[in-house]
Amino acid sequence: MTQASTAGGWLVERIGAQRSIVLAMMIGVTASVAMGLAQPLWHDPRVLIGYVVAMEVERLLFFIAALTLAMRMCNPAVSATQFTIYMAVSNFGRPTGAALAASTAGAGNAPEFD
Secondary structure (H helix, E strand, O other), rough: OOOOOHHHHHHHHHOOOHHHHHHOOOHHHHHHHHHOHHHHHHOOOOHHHHHHHHHHHHHHHHHHHHHHHHHHOOHHHHHHHHHHHHHHHOOHHHHHHHHHHHHOOOOOOOOOOO
C-alpha cells in the first residue's frame, strides 16, 4: 500500500489535484459501466479482480487529490482546525452508510450468502 500511495502522490503532483480527481472519476465510471455490461462474465474471477483493482486505483487517486485540495483551501492561521473539520465531514458518510446498510439488510430481497 505504501508504494501505491507513493505512486499515487507522485501522479497527483505530476498532473495536478483537479485533473487527478477527473481521472479518478473517469476510471471509476468506465470500470463500473464495463462491469455492468460484462454481466455474463461475472463468474470469471479475473473480471472481478480487474474491477476491484480499477476501483482501488480510483479510490486512491481520488482521496490523495481530495486531501491535497482540502489542504490548499485551509487558511494557514486556522489550518489545523479547518483541515480537521474537512476530514471529519468527508469521513462522516462511511459510518452513516454502514449503519444504514446494517439496518436495511434484507429489506426487499432476501440476503444472499454463498
